[in-house]
Amino acid sequence: MTRISNEQVKHVANLARLAITEEEAEKFTKQLDAIITFAEQLNELDTENVEPTYHVLDMKNIFREDIKQTGLPREEVLKNAPDHQDGQIKVPAIIGE
């Protein structure tokens, strides 16, 4: 039985905002199927009453003082932007014609 189908891989790629070719979809399906099959050995373990570990240290709700701080200067931030205009980062049109 396969764990992940070609269609699912294409769906996941779309969710992850990756464009993949038909060839890549085939290759990734095979590889991901092998990895997921391998991962299913976890089902050998009974975890019915086991709490999940989201954080290995006993820490929660780390707050800082609510003090106003200056952000990064705009001209610095724009240095790495692929395209910008009038101090704003520029992207192609979001809404089509």
Add this chain to the structure above:
Amino acid sequence: MSLFDYKVSDLHELLHKKELKVADLVEESYKRIAQVDDKVQAFLTLDEEKARQTANSLDEKLTANSANSLLFGMPIGIKDNIVTKGIRTTCASKILENFNPIYDATVVQKLQQQETVTIGKLNMDEFAMGSSNENSYYQKTRNPWDLERVPGGSSGGSAASVAAGEVLFSLGSDTGGSIRQPAAFCGVVGLKPTYGRVSRFGLVAFASSLDQIGPITRSVEDNAYLLQAISGLDPMDSTSANVDVPNFVSALTGDVKGLKIAVPKEYLGEGVTEAVRQSVLDALKVLEKQGAVWEEVSLPHSKYALAAYYLLSSSEASANLARFDGVRYGYRTPNADNLLDLYKNSRSEGFGDEVKRRIMLGTFALSSGYYDAYYKKAQQVRTLIKKDFEDVFEKYDVIVGPTTPTPAFKIGEKIDDPLTMYINDILTIPVNLAGVPGISIPCGFDNELPLGLQIIGKHFDEATIYRVAHAFEQATDYHKKKPGI
């Protein structure tokens, strides 16, 4: 003999006796890089002009006799996923090919306070995903002990540069073994600190519940000095822990009398070569002679660590790497007339295959209908793995085993099969899942290839790890052997 055969403390003394200048140390680095880096290919970016300027101004300061830190003037290499203001930081990915950070990571700021000199940025697997440096977009770093072999990964450049004498020491990062495995393959000392010991502010995130920055050095003592410099609570990283930073170097007493060592039978089992197994048993004899005692124990959930790790780390990576969208920084595709295509094409053209694979695996594991079966299940298994360590640490001071099942493998040998490549990390991954600290130190050779001994400690007990590692190092000569490159 290289200047980097000296320890930090010796170099510090030479500097202050005016028998050595910072400029000499920096020249030693660039001279060696010019000699061997076309073969080793550890560096992605050099910061030569600025390093020389820094060296000169530090030498002036030295003449003025001002009080200086122990790491003053020491040349360091930084893994290329740690941001350095004004020095290109690529994560060995095409997507960050022209990225020039506008601030320094906390660890880099801390090094600047100690007045180290940054030599350059070191190669790695793209976004730290890999165990061989073959996933770098730019180049394949080679193992200085055998140029046909991988240096390990993902901090392969960090380990290879130290082993080849290109820098005195370096910083790496470790998510599933990425400091310890290359340290073992390259015959150097590499420590993954306790989760929370070192700030990750400015470390480009891979898997946030696992990532830690740590030192790679030639000796245990230097490692302790470097960890001392980068440790501590950071308001900019809410996962950095508010715990005291002890004096790690004062732990290097050489005394391991009565120390209780646990040796997990799972770490000497299937897949571990006979030479590796023997090197660990020999190491245990050395420690036994010094008064430590060891017993076999079990970490029964070890075999599930790899599967849990790949689900968790990939899930976290799929979220962390969503920021690379071609909008604010990084590579932007020239092939897009709308925003959706801009995202998709920038990412597809910018990321390598291993990164795409893990993003897709993570997206799948987190997607509706699969979250409980994969992601949550893996987090529950993580609890069991963590509990294994807690149980053993109730009775023992440290856990000892090999760092890797085999010595360095050949370039190209495993790259076509992701699962075989992943098995490399089977002995280091449980440590990240439990959040405990672990070190790899040289413990022998198999056909001229270095082997690593892994010593694992309790949460925030790097001091005991260093004590054991140092005692072993003092009793052996493995760390003194250098590659013939």
